[in-house]
Amino acid sequence: MSNSDTQNLWQETPLLLSAPISRLLQVNAFLKFESAHPSHAYKFRGMSLFVRRALQTHGNSVHFVIASGGNAGLAAACATNIAGARCTVYLPDGAAESTIKTLKGQNAQVILAGKFYLEAYKAAEDAVLSNKNTIMVPAYDDPILWEGHSSMVTEISNQLKRWAVDEPDAICCSVGGGGMLAGIIVGCKKENWDHVPLVALETIGSNCFHHSILLNSSASSSFATRLPPYVTTVYDESSNLNLAHFNSFHSKASGSLGASQPATGTVKMALERKGGIRCVSIPDELSMQSAVAFANDHKTLVELACSTTLSAAYKRQLLDTVVPPHPDGRRRNVVFIVCGGFKVDLKDLAEFEKEVEAEIEKNPTGKWEVVYNDGEVVNIDYMANSAENSA
Structure with missing residues (x-):
């Protein structure tokens, strides 16, 4: 697409x-x-609209980043995969192998960071701050x-x-x-x-x-x-x-x-x-x-x-x-x-x-x-x- x-x-x-x-x-x-x-x-509804709007605003090279091993993370991965965009999902250490496999099945890059979700979220935030071509994807508050x-x-x-x-x-x-x-x-x-x-x-x-x-x-x-x-x-x-x-x-x-x-x-x-x-x-x-x-x-x-x-x-x-x-x-x-x-x-x-x-x-x-x-x-x-x- x-x-x-x-x-x-x-x-x-x-x-x-x-x-x-x-x-x-x-x-x-x-x-x-x-x-x-x-x-x-x-979540695919809102997440895919967010991805489409971001691509229209920032261009096709924008890189989406999210910290979520749940339905928000998979929705972001699916939406970016369909749109042909890059996506990285940050998860805490110990994330279930089935979750990692599912996310990678949507061509998302998966990075394990920290022992808890908040540590994974902080790593995702740092990645966005260090690269002007990345966007932090919200999970529900947007x-x-x-x-x-x-x-x-x-x-x-x-x-x-x-x-x-x-x-x-x-x-x-x-x-x-x-x-x-x-x-x-x-x-x-x-x-x-x-x-x-x-x-x-x-x-x-x-x-x-x-x-x-x-x-x-x-x-x-x-x-x-x-x-x-x-x-x-x-x-x-x-x-x-x-x-x-x-x-x-x-x-x-x-x-x-x-x-x-x-x-x-x-x-x-x-x-x-x-x-x-x-x-x-x-x-x-x-x-x-x-x-x-x-x-x-x-x-x-x-x-x-x-x-x-x-x-x-x-x-x-x-x-x-x-x-x-x-x-x-x-x-x-x-x-x-x-x-x-x-x-x-x-x-x-x-x-x-x-x-x-x-x-x-x-x-x-x-x-x-x-x-x-x-x-x-x-x-x-x-x-x-x-x-x-x-x-």
């Missing part, structure tokens, strides 16, 4: 009406399969990325018309640093959907966005006022916002959802949005259970970062809590963003299934504790709407 090509590098992804989830939830459940991108995740991600909402709007649906009753997505959520907010504004409820789901132990929203609210619950010991408050003077900064992560989904703190712009847009944001924090095990159920129902593997969204698709009580049924009984139209992720395989799914089974075996009548909005709690039965009874 020519670097001068002005067309977007991504292709439209499918929006499918899920029969098993629709039946389970008694809604029209639409799945936006962002896992269909070359990098297996939604308006160009958000603009690219917003295209999924434009597609959803056009695709829903096939079912004679003008707008959804809610859009559910997961949140890490907030790049995807920012894109959805921007996309909703373009479609005049500012009033459409957005449900932002995270795992407890990596939920920096939920905590950040509450730090800027008047909520008085213990969840809102008592931060975990591994979380500190950072004040951003330019936006006059308080942000939750995670000094460590306590969630297995942190490989993709584990941003130290959310993008300031995302928090600001969320707080100002007419329709607001409905925040949900769930335990890892609920996300694992949803990943297994989704694989069984839709023959698709997704990371925990993605199955966190799907927890609302497999627990009717949870969806009804954050997106209540219509008083007149009309069927709800709910979109779930299947954001994907490349760091998952059959072995992971088998482990997820074992962990969930062990938890249920210890306490067959147990409940998942889910925190939503200002700190309200809903307890959901382990076995309610499980993969077995969704069939």
Whole structure:
């Protein structure tokens, strides 16, 4: 593909009406399969737009640099490979061989630097500073990325018309640093959907966005006022916002959802949005259970970062809590963003299934504790709407 090509590098992804989830939830459940991108995740949208804009501005010889062994790094590698540009990905020592192999498969140069991500990031920054022909690629905190991600909402709007649906009753997505959520907010504004409820789901132990929203609210619950010991408050003077900064992560989904703190712009847009944001924090095990159920129902593997969204698709009580049924009984139209992720395989799914089974075996009548909005709690039965009874 020519670097001068002005067309977007991504292709439209499918929006499918899920029969098993629709039946389970008694809604029209639409799945936006962002896992269909070359990098297996939604990040390819914004990343490829960033690459194309940079090539137009700086020319074909520009060298892209990013520090990320996750979906942002692979999205950058895929986008630059398609565009015929150079890309170097910095990873900490000990990065998985499978990740290195995947990145090199997209013709990216991989450099191992430091023992931790921050050390790899510093090495990437130093490389950019020492070479004027290089550009540091952002992972999630950049308006160009958000603009690219917003295209999924434009597609959803056009695709829903096939079912004679003008707008959804809610859009559910997961949140890490907030790049995807920012894109959805921007996309909703373009479609005049500012009033459409957005449900932002995270795992407890990596939920920096939920905590950040509450730090800027008047909520008085213990969840809102008592931060975990591994979380500190950072004040951003330019936006006059308080942000939750995670000094460590306590969630297995942190490989993709584990941003130290959310993008300031995302928090600001969320707080100002007419329709607001409905925040949900769930335990890892609920996300694992949803990943297994989704694989069984839709023959698709997704990371925990993605199955966190799907927890609302497999627990009717949870969806009804954050997106209540219509008083007149009309069927709800709910979109779930299947954001994907490349760091998952059959072995992971088998482990997820074992962990969930062990938890249920210890306490067959147990409940998942889910925190939503200002700190309200809903307890959901382990076995309610499980993969077995969704069939």
